[in-house]
Amino acid sequence: MYYKQYGNTDMKVSAIGMGCMRYDDEDVKAERFEECSEIVLYAHEKGINYFDTAPFYCNDKSEIITGMALSQLPRDSYYISSKTNLGTIGGKSTRDAFRSRLETTLSRLKVDYLDFYHLWCVLNLDSFESQCESLYGFFEEAKSEGLIRNIVFSSHMQGNELEDAVAADRFKGMLIGYNALNYRFRQTGITAAYEKGMGVVVMNPLGGGLIPNNPKTFEYLAEGTDLTVAQAALNFVASHKEITITLAGCTTKEHVDDACKAVEHLKERPAREIFEEYENKGVALNNLCTGCAYCKHCPKNIDIPKYMDAYNEKLLGNNMFDRLKYHWGIPSEMAAECIKCGKCEKLCTQHLPIIDRLGEISKGA
Ligand code: SF4
Ligand code: SF4
Known part of the structure; x- marks a missing residue:
């Protein structure tokens, strides 16, 4: 496994992190949590030391499953990340609501502290500012008590908005969606974060499955390598010097192996260099819908x-x-x-x- 420094912290994290939102549906429904937790243990055995979960993932069972697995391992052998926002605490910006959510997460994960706690899913700068206003003080208080090691945020903001969020100088790192489809409009944001000494974690590196499902279109990513298109898409993201961790959602042990292979011979390069290489190929696509469904709730009910x-x-x-x-x-x-x-x-x-x-x-x- 290839390891990187998480921003200006002393944490050495695996270039691939496990996104704990893809536990096998059938196993989750049948409450076969032991089977799901085996994937976490296998990922850890392969050198993955960063695990990203959240309330509501996998029918709200992800934190429980992840905790069941990680509690079998020494606490200093992994980093655990979870998330919260106004939506997870019933829209109430009160200390009690925040603390109750955090305590539930800690108890489900069977830990005394979280390594990373995200202000979750900030869609735009207005929401970033208002949620910071409502919740940041509660994050800081929990940090001062040792319940959180790093306060971070996750977002779908684009480049220039991300730059403003980075400039607010309140977070140790951020989690954003980044892949071979959308890299153009998020690149200035990740560069700004890197230059500020923040860790940058990437979700959705496969563009919601669009990349592996269209191997012909995206075969240029794997050109000259022995990687599959999906592995090459992970490698594309992980090879950015500005990106610390690339999250891979793993349902099976094969998915873990695939993700590990993607960074086996990782060569880090500046985003600008990667950007130019793909622009020169003239094949990069960033105008595709990834099916994330954030645009739902149209007043005319258009799907x-x-x-x-x-x-x-x-x-x-x-x-x-x-x-x-x-x-x-x-x-x-x-x-x-x-x-x-x-x-x-x-x-x-x-x-x-x-x-x-x-x-x-x-x-x-
Ligand atoms: S159109 Fe909707 S589903 Fe597609 S990328 Fe945009 S928000 Fe996501
Ligand atoms: S009415 Fe048109 S513009 Fe408005 S949300 Fe629906 S699809 Fe989008």
Whole structure:
């Protein structure tokens, strides 16, 4: 395993971290937690020492499963990260609500302290500022009591907004979605964080499965290597000198092996160099929908992720109307119901021109 320094802390973390949100669905439903926890133990055996979990993952069982596994290991042999925000504490910005959530997480994980506690899922700068205002003091208090070692945040903000969040100088690190699809508009943010001495952890390195599901389109990532497209996509992210940890969601031991292989011969390079290399190839795509579904709750009930998934097909050289009709079974005409309120575009993690795309779809084949 390849290890990196987490920002300006003294922590040496594995270049691959385990994202604990992909435990086997069937095992979770049947409460076969022992089987799920074996994946954590296997990852640890392979040198992974960073485990990322949160309330609500895996039917709210992820923290329990992860704790069940990690409590069998020496506490100083791993780093554990979890998350909170106003949504996890019932919208109440009170000390009691914050503490109760934190205590539940600590008890589920069977630890006395968290190595990293995230202000979770900050969608934009306004939300960042208001949640900092409401909750940051509670984070600091918990840190001063030794319940949290590092206060960090996770976000879908784009480059320039991320730069402002970094400039606030309140966090030891951040967790962001970054991959071969969206790297253009997040790169200035990760560079700013790196230069500030923050750790940078990356989620969604496979673009919501879009990269491995379209191996032909993304085979350029694996060119000249013995890696699969999925491994190459992990390697793409992990090789950024500015990125500390690349999270891989692992359901099976094979997934762990795959992720470890991706960084076996890792060569770190500055983001700028990687950016230029892919731009020169002229093949990089960052205009695809990753299916993250952050744009849901359209006032006209348009199922935006499905329409944008169909539009992906067009961008990948296929027929988007076939996708709508035969895969999703939804009519192209419904896209015309869009009233252009712009709500979805503000939330879109890929910053896609959803309104224009719906307009194009609504015209039909
Ligand atoms: S812009 Fe259109 S698709 Fe987006 S939320 Fe508004 S009505 Fe729905
Ligand atoms: S349109 Fe944007 S927010 Fe919606 S699913 Fe796709 S990438 Fe996510």
